[in-house]
Amino acid sequence: MEEEKENKPVPTNNSSFTEVNQYGDRAVHADHIDNLTVEVNVYGEQGSAPTNEDGIPFVPVTPTRSDAATRTIFLGNETITLPVELTPLSAIAPHELPYVNALCEVYAEKINQVVTPDTLDSLPPRLHRNFAEHRKAYYSAESIHRSVREVFADGEKQFEALKTDAFDGISDTYYDDRHQSGYDRLLSVLNKITNTTLTKSTLMNIAGLIGNLEKKGICHILVNDDVIKSWVNIDE
Numbered sequence: 001m002e003e004e005k006e007n008k009p010v011p012t013n014n015s016s017f018t019e020v021n022q023y024g025d026r027a028v029h030a031d032h033i034d035n036l037t038v039e040v041n042v043y044g045e046q047g048s049a050p051t052n053e054d055g056i057p058f059v060p061v062t063p064t065r066s067d068a069a070t071r072t073i074f075l076g077n078e079t080i081t082l083p084v085e086l087t088p089l090s091a092i093a094p095h096e097l098p099y100v101n102a103l104c105e106v107y108a109e110k111i112n113q114v115v116t117p118d119t120l121d122s123l124p125p126r127l128h129r130n131f132a133e134h135r136k137a138y139y140s141a142e143s144i145h146r147s148v149r150e151v152f153a154d155g156e157k158q159f160e161a162l163k164t165d166a167f168d169g170i171s172d173t174y175y176d177d178r179h180q181s182g183y184d185r186l187l188s189v190l191n192k193i194t195n196t197t198l199t200k201s202t203l204m205n206i207a208g209l210i211g212n213l214e215k216k217g218i219c220h221i222l223v224n225d226d227v228i229k230s231w232v233n234i235d236e
Contacts, residue, residue, distance in 0.1 A: 049075035052153040059202040066208040086143035099220040106182040141217025162201035169196035182232030
C-alpha cells in the first residue's frame with residue numbers, strides 16, 4: 001500500500017507577503033498587496049527634522065526641496081529660510097582675490113598683456129563678460145556655503161564634502177596636459193563639473209539648492225582654498 005503523503009501547503013505566485021512602513025505623515029511605500037491584512041508601523045515623529053542638542057537641524061538625509069525664489073528649504077512639517085543671498089559689489093572684496101588673481105593670469109596669457117584686478121575693466125568685452133559670469137558663480141556658491149553653515153548643525157561639514165566630491169570629479173580634467181592654455185583648461189573644468197553628479201554630501205538631497213551655477217562657483221572656491229593652484233601653471 002502506498003504511503004500517504006503529508007499534505008503541505010504549496011506556495012503559489014499569487015501569494016504576497018508585504019510589510020508597509022510609513023516614515024512621514026504622507027510617505028507610505030507598499031508592494032504586492034493581495035487581500036492581506038497589513039500592519040502599518042510608524043517610526044517616531046518623522047514629520048520633524050532631527051536636530052542637535054541646541055535645536056539646530058541637520059542637513060536632511062532624505063530627499064526634500066527648496067524654493068530659490070523665497071530661499072526656503074522644506075524639512076518635513078517645517079521650513080527654514082536661508083539668509084539673504086550674497087551678490088557681488090562693483091569693488092572686488094579681499095576674500096575674492098585668490099580666484100580673481102588666478103583668472104587674471106588666464107586673461108593675461110590669452111591676450112598676451114599684463115592683467116591685474118585693477119585693470120580688469122579694460123579687458124575686451126568678451127573677457128569682461130566672462131569675468132562677470134565667474135564672479136556671479138563664485139558668489140552663488142559662497143552664498144550657499146555661508147547659508148548652510150548658519151542654518152544646519154552639520155552645514156560646514158557637508159559643504160566640505162561637496163567640495164571634495166567636486167574636485168574628485170574634475171581632477172582628471174584639471175591635470176590633463178593636453179590643454180592648450182589656461183583658458184582652455186578653465187572652460188574644460190567648468191564644463192566637466194556641470195556634467196558631474198555629486199553624491200557625497202547630503203546637501204544634494206535638497207532639490208534646487210545646488211545647480212550648475214553653484215557647481216562652477218565651487219571651482220573658484222577650490223582656488224581660494226589653494227586646492228586648485230593655477231589654471232595656467234598647474235605644476236607650480
